[in-house]
Amino acid sequence: MTQAPEQLPAFPMARETPFDPPPAYAAARDAGGLAPVRLWDGRRAWLVTGYHEVRALLSDPRISADRDRPGFPFPSSGRQALERSGRTFITMDGTDHRRLRKLFTRYFSVKRIEKLRPMVQEVVDELVTDLLAAGPPADLVPTLALEVPGRTICRVLGMPLEDRHRFQALDHERNTLTTTPERVVQATEEMLAYTDDLITKKQHEPADDLLSELVTDHLSSGAAEREELVAAVRLLITAGHETTANMIALSVATLLRHPEQLRELQADPSLVRNAVEELLRYISIFHISPTRVATEPIEIAGQRIEAGDGVITAVAGANRDSRAFPDADVFDIHREARHHVAFGYGVHQCLGQPLARVELQSVIETLFRRIPSLHLAVDGPLSVKEYAFLSLVALPVSWDDSRTSTHTPEVGQQ
Amino acid sequence: MRVAIDRDRCVGAGQCVMTAPDVFDQDYDGLSVLLQADPPEHLADDVDLAAQLCPAQAITVDAD
Numbered sequence: 448m449t450q451a452p453e454q455l456p457a458f459p460m461a462r463e464t465p466f467d468p469p470p471a472y473a474a475a476r477d478a479g480g481l482a483p484v485r486l487w488d489g490r491r492a493w494l495v496t497g498y499h500e501v502r503a504l505l506s507d508p509r510i511s512a513d514r515d516r517p518g519f520p521f522p523s524s525g526r527q528a529l530e531r532s533g534r535t536f537i538t539m540d541g542t543d544h545r546r547l548r549k550l551f552t553r554y555f556s557v558k559r560i561e562k563l564r565p566m567v568q569e570v571v572d573e574l575v576t577d578l579l580a581a582g583p584p585a586d587l588v589p590t591l592a593l594e595v596p597g598r599t600i601c602r603v604l605g606m607p608l609e610d611r612h613r614f615q616a617l618d619h620e621r622n623t624l625t626t627t628p629e630r631v632v633q634a635t636e637e638m639l640a641y642t643d644d645l646i647t648k649k650q651h652e653p654a655d656d657l658l659s660e661l662v663t664d665h666l667s668s669g670a671a672e673r674e675e676l677v678a679a680v681r682l683l684i685t686a687g688h689e690t691t692a693n694m695i696a697l698s699v700a701t702l703l704r705h706p707e708q709l710r711e712l713q714a715d716p717s718l719v720r721n722a723v724e725e726l727l728r729y730i731s732i733f734h735i736s737p738t739r740v741a742t743e744p745i746e747i748a749g750q751r752i753e754a755g756d757g758v759i760t761a762v763a764g765a766n767r768d769s770r771a772f773p774d775a776d777v778f779d780i781h782r783e784a785r786h787h788v789a790f791g792y793g794v795h796q797c798l799g800q801p802l803a804r805v806e807l808q809s810v811i812e813t814l815f816r817r818i819p820s821l822h823l824a825v826d827g828p829l830s831v832k833e834y835a836f837l838s839l840v841a842l843p844v845s846w847d848d849s850r851t852s853t854h855t856p857e858v859g860q861q
Numbered sequence: 862m863r864v865a866i867d868r869d870r871c872v873g874a875g876q877c878v879m880t881a882p883d884v885f886d887q888d889y890d891g892l893s894v895l896l897q898a899d900p901p902e903h904l905a906d907d908v909d910l911a912a913q914l915c916p917a918q919a920i921t922v923d924a925d
Contacts, residue, residue, distance in 0.1 A: 506918060545872075552873030552891030557882075785880070786914060796874045796916035 450483060452491050458484035458759065459522050459624070459735045465831045465839065466701065467776065468734065472496040472764035479748040484759070492520035492757030493750075496764025498771035498788070500748055505760055505793035509743040512795060514538045519740040520757025526835060528628030529621050532635045535682045537795055544794065547675060550665055551683070551798060554657060560801035563603065564809070570598045571809045575817050584824045584845040591814070592696035592842065595806055596688050603802075604684065605656025606645060614638065618685050622835040635681075642681045646673075687799045690732060693838045694803065695810050698726045700842055701778060702811070703823050708780050713819060716812050722780035723807045728787035729778045731763035732837040737791050762788045763837065820847035862905055863923040866893050870919035880914060881907035893919065 460469035471494070475482035480497025495501050504510055513519070514530045521527035530538065536547035553559075574594050578585055597611040617634045620626050626634075646662060653659040661680065665671040671679070702709045702722075712718050738759050745752040752758060766787050769775040773782075790797035797803070815821065823829075824845040832838045864884060866877075873891035877884075884904055888894045900908055912920040 506916070548872060549890060549892075553887075553889060554891070555875070556873070556887040556891045557875040557878040558887065785910065790874075792916050794872045794917055796872065796876075798874070801875055801879070 452485045452489055455483050455485040455491060458486055458492065458494060462734075462831060465697070465829050465837070466704070466730075468496075468731075468761070468763045468767060472761060472767070476764060476768055479750065481748060481750060481752075486520055486757070487523055488521075490518075490520070490757065492759055493752055494764075495758060495760045496768070497748065498765040498768035501760045501762060501765035501788055502792050503747060504739065504745070504758055505737065505788075505791065505795075507745060509741060509745050510739045510758060510793075511540050511742050512538050512544070512737075512739055513540055516740050516742070516755075518755035518757055520738050520759055522735050522738075522835070523624040524628050525621075525624060525626040525631045529631045529635060532632050533639055533678050533681060535678045537682065547671070547679065548794075548798065550671055551679060554660070555798050555801060557801045560805060563599075563802065564805050566602060567595075567599055567805050567809045568813070570602070571595060571806075571813045574598075575813055579818070579851050582848060584843060587699060587842040587844055588692075588696050588839060591810070592699075593689075593692045595695055595810055596691035599802070599806060600684055600687055603657050604680075605649065605654050605658045606684070610641070613641070614684060615688065618689055621685075622689055622838075624833045624835065638681050638685070639677055642684070643673075643677050646677060646680065683799075686797075687802060689838070690836060691803050691806050693732045693836050694727070694730060694807060696839045696842045697730045697732065697837065698723075698807060698811060699814065699821075699844075700823070700829060700839065701726060701730060702815070703821065703844075705778055708778070709815065712780065712811070713815050716816070718780060719808050719812045721784070723804060723811065724784040724787065725778065725780050725782055726807070726811075727789035728766045728772065728784040730837065731766045731787075731789050733761070733789065733791070734763040734837045735759065735761060735835070737762070737795065762791065818846045818851050820850045822846065862900060862902070862908065862925055864895060864898055864900060864908055865921045865923075866895055867919045867921070868892055868894075870917045872917045872919075874916050876914040876916065877911040877920060880911040884908055885911060 456471050460471045462469050475494045475496045480500035481493050481495040483491050484494045486492055536544050574591050601608045601611055617638050620634045621631055649659045649662045666676055712722055741752045741754055741756045743754050767775040790800045821844055824843040830840045871892045877893050878887055884896055884900045886894050886896050912922050
């Protein structure tokens with residue numbers, strides 16, 4: 448990186464459309480997979496958008512997730528404060544990371560999450576029934592997209608359902624790039640205090656839920672310190688919340704913009720699983736992350752990343768690399784998309800991905816089956832937030848009231 | 862074909878179980894275990910894909 452920072456493009460870049468990464472992502476890819484950018488604090492970092500380069504760097508032992516290392520890149524001052532407060536295993540390396548992540552992997556195994564499918568289906572059916580009862584039009588962001596993961600997490604963890612709004616409001620502040628560092632830290636502390644109280648309640652009154660199980664398995668046994676468990680439970684509540692919510696809203700919007708493929712999906716629900724993988728690839732809500740820092744020099748794609756250089760492995764760019772996905776900018780529910788990096792790559796790859804998949808599959812199959820005439824009810828383009836994830840401000844939709852299924856299927860019925 | 866898992870590398874992301882459920886499973890801790898180390902030829906594509914998807918590069922496949 449020889450150019451002066453002021454000559455480099457500023458990161459994060461704005462999108463021209465909600466559905467395509469900024470043009471600078473393609474430019475970095477065309478330049479060999481990575482290119483230098485300038486951050487809010489005037490420092491330089493590498494924007495990596497090549498598929499092979501993203502995978503190589505996220506699995507390179509010379510790359511660190513430790514936010515306290517000098518040179519670690521952040522997209523805003525608020526995110527710097529957030530990512531350095533309430534440390535969890537996602538910001539650790541090596542054996543510390545391994546010990547803590549392993550305490551939670553067993554609860555997210557593919558088979559265990561599959562058992563939650565009937566419960567998720569019940570949540571989705573309740574919400575679609577409520578949408579139909581209220582009638583068109585509707586904004587699907589608050590009524591469906593946020594509610595599916597919100598209600599699912601409350602039920603899985605054993606959190607009072609009414610608490611989800613408080614958590615969502617705090618998380619919204621934390622994920623907004625323009626929130627001040629002071630307010631971000633305060634919001635994180637509020638969440639940690641709430642989580643600590645919740646854990647105390649489960650210690651006194653254990654129930655048949657994941658939080659009680661975590662308390663028994665790890666706190667009572669001494670496998671984790673209380674502070675470690677509080678931070679990790681806070682992470683479990685938030686990590687699967689806005690991420691899944693934004694994927695739901697953007698998935699519905701993407702399918703509504705591709706009516707022929709949507710009709711195929713409605714006619715043949717067996718296409719839903721592959722369609723969800725393509726939606727994960729095409730949308731890639733991690734538009735400015737994951738972020739890392741190099742601990743040693745790394746030669747890659749003809750460039751030299753120095754020790755201490757910030758590295759932004761934008762998976763939204765990697766998933767549009769035509770070297771890995773032919774005609775990558777084309778949305779195609781039939782393509783082979785499983786090798787996408789929407790959940791990241793390397794030892795930090797998303798732990799909750801089986802749950803995210805079940806939620807997405809359930810929403811897409813159910814929503815378009817029960818409301819087949821669903822359509823966008825907005826004239827101009829949809830707007831996205833200045834946000835840590837790709838996130839729609841609103842998703843206004845409408846439907847033909849005479850062509851809906853008000854019948855709620857029995858729980859678990861596919 | 863011979864399949865091996867480096868369990869010291871596995872991070873329990875579950876990609877292998879989703880991709881080749883006849884060959885891989887997850888143990889009590891959520892870490893990958895082999896159901897068969899020498900799977901039949903018709904599972905070769907799934908096993909290769911599982912190895913490619915594994916985020917921790919914990920799976921090795923040797924062709925016969």
